Amino acid sequence: MESSKTTADSEDLRQRITLLRNEIRGHNYRYYTLDAPQITDAEYDLLLRELDSLESELGEPVPDDSPTRIVGAPPSATFTSRVHGEPLLSLANAFDEEEVEAFVHRAAEGLGDVELSFISEPKIDGLAVNLRYEQGVLVVAATRGDGISGEDVTDNVRTIAGIPWHLKTNGDLTLPPVLEVRGEVYMSRRSFAALNEQRDAEGQPPFANPRNAAAGSLRQLDARVTAQRKLGFFAYGVGLGGRALASSQSELLILLQGFGFAAQQTEMASSVAELLEGYHRLLEQRPNLAYEIDGIVYKLDSYELQERLGAVARSPRWAIAHKFPAEEVTTSVRDIIWQVGRTGVITPVADMEPVAVGGVVVSRATLHNIDELQRKQVYTGATVVVRRAGDVIPEVVRTLNVDDSARKPVIPDECPVCGASVFRIEGEVAIRCSGGLSCSAQLKERLRHFVSRGAMDIEGMGDKLVARLVDEGMLKSIADVYELDYAQLAGWQGVGEKKITNLQAALEVSKQRPLARFLHALGIRHVGSATGASLASHFGNLDAVMAADQESLLAVPDIGPEVAASICSFFGEQHNRDVIHRLLRAGVEPPAAQVAATGHPLAGKTVVLTGSFEAVNRRVAQEKLRLFGAKPTGSVSAKTDLVIAGEKAGSKLTKARELGIEIAGEAELLAWLNWQ
């Protein structure tokens, strides 16, 4: 009995393994040959891991052609196939710290009592190529393919600026007759975005990510296409003829740079803790890099130790790729929610099954507008790819499949919050609620904006309190903020006596916010904090801004016809003027701003103030110079026009001298400050 059950079980296992292998082969083909994956890398990695664990559960010999044993995909018949002098392997993966620890322990165990030194390299997300140099001259370039042979892309590779046709040697090194250099061809984020924009305009499907875009651009029959794609290259290894050149990876990288290759920033580490520190440092830098990386590669530095550890089927034992949390994952759309903003714009938002991406769990992604919703087919029930890079707000990148059960969202014809009718402004994609301030959603957003940090900055008046005050009917306009009946607040949950006292104090303080902020707080269309500041420094006081006509508004730097029209129409509305008068009656009194003078000698100049001044505080001086149109900055560079140095000026003054920048002292500063 027992054994028959086991047989049935393993039959079941075998079936699942076969299914998985076929599924993964399909994904390999789409990814490596078509450069158009259908699932995200994170999902692919899960499938491969599942297969790996099922294969070991079954405990039978694994065939050589299982996806867990092979590298990449065989070269496509479209290209000439090239056998590599030495195979190109893949890398084993670590998805968490325990797996990194296990990797280091395995290495330590395998090598016995030796000091281990590792080098960490960013794992750039591109595709590997093998460059064959004969007598220092590039003769063949091939993709990794299945690791044994790849596709001949020599003509295309010759268009890549970072790949030397001739290896540079300054005579003191004898090159081996044949030398294989390995590295990663990649596409920068910027080129990727530009390429997809262009493809979109031409009606071609976008590339899923920079890796696929780089692969698609390299695997071209016409090298002129590759040349337009601005690919980059980093070298990280050698094959045939290379090992004798150096005794360690760190030495090799220096040598490769000498040959004329770019190499990435690396770090040395001698413990798990140090490796992980490097991992976190790189993870932080990730969003700021010009190209995408999907992890960090730890390599045992010494070649001698590398050789002693050797390799398994598809990857070396002396290296591992520690993957970063995926920036792209798939999930399904539960619903489309319509959110009403401050100006009444109604935006579709995807409510999704919560999923971890870029290190946080997300369940909401804005779709910006109906066009985007329809173009991306983000329907309830659809499976979508969600992306979150760094601190960027999560977005739906694309929809993978919309099956029959997916429901197309109904575009609302009335506001989901207040029920007022919905309208569209000519030439705009956005739909809007016509309810104005009678719409509580709009009112809440407008109030939140009014009290927010960059605006009136009223501490203690958070989102929740604002929402409740609106719901209770105590806030019907921003003018009500200063006329609250505090007695009514007593006894509200989370609103104690102390909180009320603090809130009153915060409101009092906020009455003196500078004019620039006050203008921003009013929520006039197109008037953000920068425009608020321009208006304030041009007109000086609120009355002047309110009285300005279209023409005088156009005289303000940075203000164009659309913004001018919006400002005019805002102040032209009687109900807006009423609100402002109520605010002023309640004691709001933005101090008059100093009017920017024109024609000041420093107007438009980038100046750096350093050291201390006797007659004037440095910060105050900076602010005044700003009003005169100067641009005070904190550090000296080639862009600096002038350095004004006071007592005890240090390194900035030295740097200014080095760069030959004009230098002035306190006497000149005072003259500039008193300029009329």
Ligand SMILES: NC(=O)c1ccc[n+]([C@@H]2O[C@H](COP(=O)([O-])OP(=O)(O)OC[C@H]3O[C@@H](n4cnc5c(N)ncnc54)[C@H](O)[C@@H]3O)[C@@H](O)[C@H]2O)c1
């Ligand atoms: N979404 C899909 O359908 C699909 C299908 C197949 C593969 N994939 C993805 O492709 C990857 C697997 O491909 P793989 O076999 O190329 O493995 P890999 O990308 O995980 O790691 C090996 C590769 O890393 C690259 N690399 C980058 N920097 C390196 C460095 N400093 N040193 C050494 N190598 C470096 C090299 O190209 C090397 O071949 C996985 O991320 C997988 O998710 C996705």
Ligand SMILES: [Zn+2]
């Ligand atoms: Zn509404």
